[in-house]
Amino acid sequence: MTVEIKTAHIEPLRLTFDHLEARIGKGRAATRYQEAVHDMQMTTNFHYRPTWEPGMDLFDPRRTAVVLADFDQLIDPRQYYYAPYTIQRARQQENNDANFGLVEKRDLLASLAPEWAQKIRRLIVPLRHLEWGANTNNTFLSAYGYGAPFTSAALMQAMDRLGVAQYITRLALALDGQNAEVLDRGKQLWLADPVWQPMRHLVEDSMVLKDWFELHVVQNLLLDGHLAPFAWTHFDAAIAAHGGVGFTLVTQFMRDWYAESTRWVDATVKVAVSESPANQALINGWVGQWLPRVRAAVAPVLAVAFEEHADAIAQQLADELAGRLTRLGLVGEV
Amino acid sequence: MRDKVFIAFQQNEESRPIIEAILQDNPLAVANEQPAMVKIDAPGRLVVRRVTIEEKLGRAFDLQSIHINLISLAGNIDETEDEFILAWHGA
Numbered sequence: 062m063t064v065e066i067k068t069a070h071i072e073p074l075r076l077t078f079d080h081l082e083a084r085i086g087k088g089r090a091a092t093r094y095q096e097a098v099h100d101m102q103m104t105t106n107f108h109y110r111p112t113w114e115p116g117m118d119l120f121d122p123r124r125t126a127v128v129l130a131d132f133d134q135l136i137d138p139r140q141y142y143y144a145p146y147t148i149q150r151a152r153q154q155e156n157n158d159a160n161f162g163l164v165e166k167r168d169l170l171a172s173l174a175p176e177w178a179q180k181i182r183r184l185i186v187p188l189r190h191l192e193w194g195a196n197t198n199n200t201f202l203s204a205y206g207y208g209a210p211f212t213s214a215a216l217m218q219a220m221d222r223l224g225v226a227q228y229i230t231r232l233a234l235a236l237d238g239q240n241a242e243v244l245d246r247g248k249q250l251w252l253a254d255p256v257w258q259p260m261r262h263l264v265e266d267s268m269v270l271k272d273w274f275e276l277h278v279v280q281n282l283l284l285d286g287h288l289a290p291f292a293w294t295h296f297d298a299a300i301a302a303h304g305g306v307g308f309t310l311v312t313q314f315m316r317d318w319y320a321e322s323t324r325w326v327d328a329t330v331k332v333a334v335s336e337s338p339a340n341q342a343l344i345n346g347w348v349g350q351w352l353p354r355v356r357a358a359v360a361p362v363l364a365v366a367f368e369e370h371a372d373a374i375a376q377q378l379a380d381e382l383a384g385r386l387t388r389l390g391l392v393g394e395v
Numbered sequence: 396m397r398d399k400v401f402i403a404f405q406q407n408e409e410s411r412p413i414i415e416a417i418l419q420d421n422p423l424a425v426a427n428e429q430p431a432m433v434k435i436d437a438p439g440r441l442v443v444r445r446v447t448i449e450e451k452l453g454r455a456f457d458l459q460s461i462h463i464n465l466i467s468l469a470g471n472i473d474e475t476e477d478e479f480i481l482a483w484h485g486a
Contacts, residue, residue: 324453
């Protein structure tokens with residue numbers, strides 16, 4: 062007897078939800094990312110105005126001066142939703158953890174030239190507080206922003222910043238034989254060292270911004286656009302010449318994260334800029350207003366880090382960012 | 396049908412960008428959707444490109460991970476970090 066196995070192919074009547082069909086067209090399957098983020102923003106039936114801001118609805122697109130016909134256009138090119146984000150970060154954590162293990166076991170930070178170990182204590186350890194500021198700011202974006210594609214990505218960005226702060230803490234502890242005093246001294250530097258005061262002033266000012274898109278531009282585009290390349294690329298390259306291989310190993314996550322999050326930041330800003338000349342002018346205005354302050358705040362840090370090379374590095378950072386701003390349709394030079 | 400190559404993947408979210416990339420890079424390839432499986436036939440040669448998958452996926456992709464959802468294939472394989480090429484050698 063022969064058994065014949067037959068397969069019956071059943072055409073599904075619908076491939077996705079109606080609200081996604083309206084976006085991507087009928088007869089096309091939506092990706093998980095699209096299903097996860099699109100049209101998740103609550104838009105209607107807000108019975109009460111918030112007592113803390115009676116002029117607005119609970120979720121209100123008017124919380125930013127940027128006008129978009131559809132805030133769901135602010136999609137994340139990485140297409141992160143819960144599963145891919147956590148899987149990716151877990152993998153990176155495993156790598157970085159192994160790197161930390163190697164550095165601690167072989168005491169790779171001990172080979173650092175003393176003045177560069179001191180530079181880590183003075184210039185990198187206080188970044189914990191700056192990263193916490195970035196965490197707070199991105200949480201604000203997530204809470205007061207509009208459109209789930211943006212707010213969900215902002216929350217992931219906030220979590221990433223907490224992760225970076227933790228890696229800096231761990232680096233500081235590894236540097237000083239697990240003695241937590243290095244962290245207290247880092248906080249004192251953040252609060253009192255003249256090198257950090259313009260930066261602290263800037264971060265504290267950014268924390269009280271009300272317009273979430275402006276905060277996105279200030280924190281994720283301008284401030285990170287200077288500080289992340291400074292700390293994780295240029296400082297790293299300079300320290301490598303002074304026995305800093307351990308530093309390079311334990312900061313690998315930061316470089317990967319920055320390269321990746323830059324794509325999200327650029328994609329979102331680009332959508333807003335290209336929507337209308339009004340948006341472009343508005344965002345250009347923010348860049349013009351904040352960029353000089355960011356530069357002024359970064360300058361003293363660069364001066365301590367790179368001494369006579371500080372100006373050249375500052376120019377390099379400015380050029381890199383200018384190139385990015387031009388690609389986004391913004392004025393690169395102010 | 397020695398001139399025809401094919402590659403078949405499980406039908407799931409992970410293989411979606413791979414399939415989209417293959418269909419984009421190989422205009423002559425035809426996707427044959429079956430229950431829980433997508434079989435892609437192509438005359439002579441079929442290339443899977445890492446960059447195209449990364450474009451669809453929006454992040455870095457290790458070409459070796461196509462094997463997680465790979466069911467079957469026909470053809471001689473020529474693979475590098477950037478490309479996975481199916482063709483009949485010496486045909």
